Structures are given as C-alpha cells and as structure tokens.
Amino acid sequence: MIWDALKLSLLVVSVATAIVGVVGLFFSYLLAKTEFRGKELLDAALTLPLVLPPTVTGYYLIVLLGRRGLLGSYIYELTGWSFAFTWQGAVVAAVVVSLPLMIKAARASIESVGPQYELASYTLGKGRFETFLRVTLPLAKRGIYAGLVLAFARALGEFGATLMIAGNIPGKTQTMPLAIYEAVASGNEAQAQVLALVLTAVSIVAVYLTNKISRTQVHG
Amino acid sequence: MLTIDVRKQFFEKREASFALELSIEIGEGFTVLTGPSGAGKTTLLKMISGIIRPDRGRIELDEKVFFDSELVIDVPIRERHVGFVFQDYALFPHMTATQNVGYGIKTGSPAEKRERAMEMLALFHIEHIAARMPREMSGGEQQRVALARALASEPAIALLDEPLSAVDVETRGKLLDEVENAQERTGIPFIYVTHNEAEAARLGRQRITMRAGRIVEANVVAS
Amino acid sequence: MIDFRYLRGMDLYSRAGRVLLARCVAKCLILAVAILLAGCGSNGNLSDENRSSQAGSITVSAAISLKDAFTEIGEMYKAKTGNRTTVQFNFGASGVLQQQIENGAPADVFASAGEKQMDALAAKQLIETDSRSDFARNTLVLIVPEHSDVSVASFADLALPSVKKIAVGNPKTVPAGQYAAEALETMGLAEKVADRLVLAENVRQVLDYVVRGEVDAGIVYSTDAKQGGTQVKVVATADANTHAPILYPIAAIKASSHIKAAKEFIDVVLSAEGQKVLAKYGFSSANSPNPSQ
Numbered sequence: 001m002i003w004d005a006l007k008l009s010l011l012v013v014s015v016a017t018a019i020v021g022v023v024g025l026f027f028s029y030l031l032a033k034t035e036f037r038g039k040e041l042l043d044a045a046l047t048l049p050l051v052l053p054p055t056v057t058g059y060y061l062i063v064l065l066g067r068r069g070l071l072g073s074y075i076y077e078l079t080g081w082s083f084a085f086t087w088q089g090a091v092v093a094a095v096v097v098s099l100p101l102m103i104k105a106a107r108a109s110i111e112s113v114g115p116q117y118e119l120a121s122y123t124l125g126k127g128r129f130e131t132f133l134r135v136t137l138p139l140a141k142r143g144i145y146a147g148l149v150l151a152f153a154r155a156l157g158e159f160g161a162t163l164m165i166a167g168n169i170p171g172k173t174q175t176m177p178l179a180i181y182e183a184v185a186s187g188n189e190a191q192a193q194v195l196a197l198v199l200t201a202v203s204i205v206a207v208y209l210t211n212k213i214s215r216t217q218v219h220g
Numbered sequence: 221m222l223t224i225d226v227r228k229q230f231f232e233k234r235e236a237s238f239a240l241e242l243s244i245e246i247g248e249g250f251t252v253l254t255g256p257s258g259a260g261k262t263t264l265l266k267m268i269s270g271i272i273r274p275d276r277g278r279i280e281l282d283e284k285v286f287f288d289s290e291l292v293i294d295v296p297i298r299e300r301h302v303g304f305v306f307q308d309y310a311l312f313p314h315m316t317a318t319q320n321v322g323y324g325i326k327t328g329s330p331a332e333k334r335e336r337a338m339e340m341l342a343l344f345h346i347e348h349i350a351a352r353m354p355r356e357m358s359g360g361e362q363q364r365v366a367l368a369r370a371l372a373s374e375p376a377i378a379l380l381d382e383p384l385s386a387v388d389v390e391t392r393g394k395l396l397d398e399v400e401n402a403q404e405r406t407g408i409p410f411i412y413v414t415h416n417e418a419e420a421a422r423l424g425r426q427r428i429t430m431r432a433g434r435i436v437e438a439n440v441v442a443s
Numbered sequence: 444m445i446d447f448r449y450l451r452g453m454d455l456y457s458r459a460g461r462v463l464l465a466r467c468v469a470k471c472l473i474l475a476v477a478i479l480l481a482g483c484g485s486n487g488n489l490s491d492e493n494r495s496s497q498a499g500s501i502t503v504s505a506a507i508s509l510k511d512a513f514t515e516i517g518e519m520y521k522a523k524t525g526n527r528t529t530v531q532f533n534f535g536a537s538g539v540l541q542q543q544i545e546n547g548a549p550a551d552v553f554a555s556a557g558e559k560q561m562d563a564l565a566a567k568q569l570i571e572t573d574s575r576s577d578f579a580r581n582t583l584v585l586i587v588p589e590h591s592d593v594s595v596a597s598f599a600d601l602a603l604p605s606v607k608k609i610a611v612g613n614p615k616t617v618p619a620g621q622y623a624a625e626a627l628e629t630m631g632l633a634e635k636v637a638d639r640l641v642l643a644e645n646v647r648q649v650l651d652y653v654v655r656g657e658v659d660a661g662i663v664y665s666t667d668a669k670q671g672g673t674q675v676k677v678v679a680t681a682d683a684n685t686h687a688p689i690l691y692p693i694a695a696i697k698a699s700s701h702i703k704a705a706k707e708f709i710d711v712v713l714s715a716e717g718q719k720v721l722a723k724y725g726f727s728s729a730n731s732p733n734p735s736q
Contacts, residue, residue, distance in 0.1 A: 067657050071672050080607070083656075121312075122270075122271075122296075123271075123304040134323075144703055168642055185615075186538055186615040187538075
C-alpha cells in the first residue's frame with residue numbers, strides 16, 4: 001500500500017508540476033508583461049483556488065468534470081471516459097490548487113526583470129517568444145524555480161479536492177495524503193507513521209530547496 | 221535617409237502637458253541631437269526605434285515606412301533593424317561580452333556568430349574581456365560592449381542615447397574617438413544624443429537642437 | 444543587581460536585557476496556559492449538569508446508514524426526557540467511529556453497522572458489555588442510477604464489460620463495503636469486478652455516487668436505497684446467505700459520564716416505538732432470520 005501510494009503520488013505530482021510549469025509560465029508572462037481588458041479578473045480567477053477551501057474546489061471540479069458535469073458529460077459521450085475516479089482527475093485537482101502558487105511567485109519574478117533588457121532584445125531583432133526564452137526567463141529563474149517547488153509541495157499534499165474528484169482507490173487514485181487518512185481511519189498506526197514520515201521528509205527537502213534558491217545571488 | 225514627421229501628446233504630472241511635434245530629414249553620417257533635459261530627445265529616439273508610438277505622423281527610413289498613422293502602419297521593433305545603445309547600456313546580465321555582442325547577429329552557425337562577435341570586440345579593443353560578465357566590467361568597457369552589440373546586428377541606423385553620461389571624463393575622450401570611428405567604418409547613419417555641450421561641439425557637423433518637444437535649430441545635410 | 448537605567452532600550456544582548464525578556468515570556472506563557480486550562484475544565488452550559496444525574500446532552504456515534512431513523516428516535520428520546528436531554532449525533536462510517544472512540548472521542552453510545560467494530564471495542568474493554576444489544580437488521584441491494592444507459596438487472600450483470608464503474612464502501616472502514624465484498628466473493632464475482640470498484644468513504648457516499656451517475660452501479664443497504672428515492676433503481680437484493688448477517692449492535696461507552704442517560708437511549712431504540720421507526724425506514728428486526736422488507 002505504501003509503495004502504491006508513493007508511486008501514485010510521484011506520478012500525479014510530476015505530471016501536475018510539469019503542467020503547472022508550462023501553464024503557469026504562460027499566465028505569469030501574460031499577467032506580468034501585457035495589458036488587456038479583464039486582466040485583473042483573470043488574475044482573480046486564477047488566484048481563487050488559493051483561498052477557496054479544497055473541498056469547494058473539489059465540488060466545482062465534480063460539477064465541471066464529473067460524468068454528468070458541464071464538460072465531463074461531453075467527454076463521456078465522446079469517449080466513454082470520465083475524469084472521476086482516475087489519476088488524471090487527481091492531476092487536475094493538483095494542478096488547480098497549485099497553479100496559483102506558481103503564478104504568484106513567477107509573476108513577481110518576471111515583473112522584476114527590467115523592461116530595458118527586453119527592449120534591447122527587440123531592437124536586436126528578436127521576437128517576443130525568443131526574448132522571453134533567452135532574456136526574461138533566465139533573469140526570472142529564481143522566482144520561477146521557487147514557484148515550481150511550492151507548486152510541487154502543494155500538489156504533493158493535496159487531499160480535499162483529490163478525494164472528491166478522484167476518490168480514494170488504492171493503486172489507482174490513492175495518493176499519499178489519502179493513504180495516511182485511510183491508515184489512520186482503519187487503525188493502522190504503523191503504516192500511518194511511515195507515510196507521514198516520508199511526506200514530511202519530502203516537504204522538508206522542498207522547503208530547504210526553496211529557501212536555498214531564494215538566497216542565491218541575483219544577476220544585475 | 222530618415223524622414224520623421226510626428227506628433228505626440230505627453231501628460232506630465234509636474235508641468236503642464238507638452239506636445240512633441242517635429243518634422244525633419246536626417247541624412248548620412250553623424251548627427252548630434254542636443255537640448256536640455258526633458259526636451260524629448262530620448263522620446264524621439266524611442267519613436268524611431270518603435271519603442272514609443274507617436275499619436276500621429278510618419279516615420280520612414282530609406283523608403284521603408286516604419287510608422288504611418290494615416291495608413292495605420294506600425295512596424296514592430298524587431299523588424300525595424302534600428303540599433304540602440306541605451307543610456308544604461310542594458311547589457312544582458314546573464315551573458316558574457318561575446319554572448320551579448322553575438323545576440324543580434326542573424327546569420328551563420330553558432331561558431332561563425334561567435335567569431336564575428338569576437339571581431340567586433342577586437343574592433344573596440346576589448347577582446348580581452350570577451351568572457352567577462354557585465355558586472356565584472358568597467359563603465360567604459362560596458363559602453364563599448366553595448367556599442368559593439370548594437371552594431372553587430374548590422375542595423376540600418378544606430379541610435380545612441382547619451383552613451384557617455386555614465387563614463388568618467390578621462391575615458392570619455394577616447395570613447396568618442398571610437399564612436400566616430402565606428403560610424404565611419406560601418407557607414408550607417410548615427411544619431412547621437414547628448415546634453416553635454418563639449419561633446420556636441422566636438423562631434424557635431426550635423427546637429428539638431430530640441431527644446432520642449434520641438435526642434436529649434438537644425439543643421440543637417442540631406443542626401 | 445540590575446541597573447534599570449540601562450534597560451530602557453531593551454538591549455537584548457546584555458545580560459540584564461535577556462533576563463527581562465525571559466521574565467516577560469514566562470509571564471505570557473503562564474497566562475496563556477491558565478486561559479487554556481480554564482477553558483478545559485468546564486463544558487459550557489453543561490458544567491452544572493455534569494454533577495447532576497440528568498445529562499443535558501448525550502453524544503451518539505452511529506453508522507451513517509442509521510442517520511434518518513436515529514434522528515427521529517433522537518427526537519423521541521428528547522421528548523421522553525421532558526425535553527431535558529438532547530442527542531448530539533455523530534454519523535459516519537462505523538470503522539472511523541470505532542477509531543475515534545478508541546482514541547478517546549467523547550461518545551456516550553455507539554451504534555455500528557457490523558459486529559466487527561463493536562467486537563473491537565469490546566476487546567479493548569471500552570463498552571458496557573451488559574448494555575450491548577442487536578437492534579436492527581439490514582439487507583444488501585444493488586442499485587443503478589435512475590437514467591442509466593447501462594443495463595444491469597442482477598449482480599451477475601456486474602461482470603458485463605459495459606459496466607465500467609461500481610461503487611462500494613471501502614471494506615477497511617465501511618461495514619457495507621465489507622458485506623459487499625463478502626457477497627461478491629460468495630457469488631464468484633470478486634475477481635471479475637475488482638478493477639472496476641470505486642471505494643467510498645461511507646455507504647451514503649456510495650449512494651451519492653450512484654445518484655450523480657458517476658458510477659454505473661452501487662451496492663448499498665436497502666434502507667439507503669429507500670432514501671435515494673426515485674433517483675436510484677433497486678435491481679437486485681443479495682441473498683442473505685451470501686454474506687454475514689447485517690446486524691446492528693448498540694452499546695453504551697464505559698468512559699461516558701452519562702451512562703444512565705446512554706442506557707435510556709438504548710432502551711428507546713429497543714422499545715416498540717423505536718423499532719417501529721426503524722421499520723419505517725426499511726430496517727428489519729434483529730431477531731427475524733428472514734427479513735421480509
């Protein structure tokens with residue numbers, strides 16, 4: 001049970017972090033460097049899962065992606081597949097709750113990159129995307145890494161929303177936080193202890209890394 | 221030849237708003253743009269390069285239209301090939317001198333680009349700092365790298381925004397020589413902004429003076 | 444002696460400064476602990492009643508399948524005490540409730556959906572053994588969502604490839620899940636459906652999954668199916684011999700400070716009126732070998 005939960009957690013969290021990395025960078029850049037109507041609304045919507053109780057987030061995920069959900073019903077009709085009770089559903093839950101953390105950190109970091117560097121890049125003939133990759137990103141590296149580590153840690157500990165959309169099925173969707181819950185609920189002290197220790201160790205490493213990254217020297 | 225005919229309204233908090241309005245043709249060679257601080261010199265450079273958009277008007281370089289409010293044309297910065305040396309150089313802090321200079325070179329393999337970058341550095345006598353990062357360079361070295369970088373991208377025109385303002389007086393003289401040489405070698409028009417009279421006097425065969433958003437004096441050779 | 448003239452700036456690095464700081468911290472801690480202890484001693488508005496023989500409120504931890512029946516019985520009990528004692532219910536999966544009591548949760552009565560959980564408490568000597576009694580019986584049924592395009596007419600149909608998801612309680616903590624697992628095993632279906640099972644945290648969640656159409660079928664008690672009303676269809680009932688008898692035991696918790704009131708509640712549950720309420724919700728009598736409902 002412990003191994004299953006660990007493997008599942010690692011799978012869900014790595015996929016979720018990868019998605020958060022790409023999607024988070026996109027929105028961070030959008031919010032940091034562009035102006036458009038409704039920008040603050042988008043920011044609020046993306047930040048919402050940060051303050052919403054995870055079970056509320058879970059509820060909305062069910063409403064959206066459940067078999068009879070707003071989107072889920074179409075998916076089910078077309079493919080006979082549903083997000084509910086699958087590890088993919090767990091990934092969605094993890095992404096939704098950890099995305100705001102990544103965006104907050106990355107956006108601040110990107111905003112702090114002086115606009116003169118990007119302008120210089122444009123005058124040297126580079127487009128937006130290349131400038132983002134070669135100038136903005138390297139200079140905003142610290143904040144982006146910190147954001148990723150935070151997102152990773154949050155995804156690893158995600159419980160409420162995961163339980164609701166993905167259920168608690170050992171071997172399929174039972175991530176480590178869910179496994180601990182079950183171990184305690186069924187009186188399995190030994191297992192609960194091991195699981196808790198592993199999760200704590202991972203969290204400590206995450207905190208250590210975040211602090212270390214924040215402390216490294218800044219480029220001019 | 222650069223043709224500029226623009227108008228832009230500014231809303232300053234401190235003073236009353238002022239309008240920038242000018243119409244000029246700038247030819248080959250070295251052109252000095254002088255005037256007191258706040259006259260709009262940097263703004264003009266930014267409009268030429270595309271960083272700032274005028275409210276109205278037309279900017280054209282050698283028959284290539286950069287901006288035309290009537291025809292609703294506004295060519296993005298990256299397509300204008302206007303070299304820019306910023307006041308604070310804006311060297312990429314995470315790249316070496318060679319990487320900075322080679323950044324804008326468009327053609328060639330990475331090895332070729334590096335070679336051309338090195339040549340450029342040699343032209344300014346700074347090949348010895350090729351592997352250094354900007355924070356490890358002196359003001360004069362940074363200025364040279366900034367100039368080398370702008371010219372390496374083979375622009376059609378080079379804009380220099382008070383490039384020597386941060387450099388000490390002794391180095392200034394030598395750098396001015398190098399800037400002049402660079403212009404002669406590349407043959408492209410240079411527009412050099414300064415509010416320092418001595419510099420302007422030394423450089424300016426062609427000279428434009430601005431004040432409060434308008435050109436008050438122009439001595440240019442149109443070609 | 445500490446020269447207080449030099450302490451005005453609260454220099455923390457000087458010895459005197461540190462002493463002063465330590466004293467402040469100690470005082471604050473004592474104050475905080477005092478506040479905490481003061482809160483612990485009393486139990487709100489029951490502080491008087493703790494000492495009297497009549498309790499103001501008792502806590503009943505009961506299996507979630509008993510929710511509707513027990514809520515009504517709770518009202519009945521309250522009326523019988525002349526509105527002096529109310530019942531606080533704690534509904535959940537029997538396994539979880541058992542865990543809570545083992546860990547010292549303040550329950551006065553425990554009603555489980557299976558003997559296993561009560562036996563565990565008895566083994567740890569946590570219940571008043573002479574108060575233990577079986578008070579109801581239930582049956583296991585197979586339900587499907589009201590509007591389902593997957594046709595399931597019997598337990599055997601669960602093995603059909605068109606049935607993609609089946610909800611049952613988590614056998615580790617939910618008695619309904621244990622019975623379901625037993626029944627499926629006896630019917631020879633356990634292996635065939637193993638990878639399609641969706642485990643729920645309690646039997647009402649199984650019902651919820653079926654109601655919402657997240658699964659194609661679910662195994663719940665007949666009493667839960669009744670609560671589901673028209674939103675679910677009962678397609679089959681498990682034979683009583685496919686699983687251990689679904690008997691509900693009830694007992695008073697030894698550590699309770701309201702043992703008398705607890706036993707009175709149990710009496711109400713076992714009384715004719717209590718049994719009538721249970722029957723209303725679909726439970727059968729604990730004594731009948733062949734439940735008719």
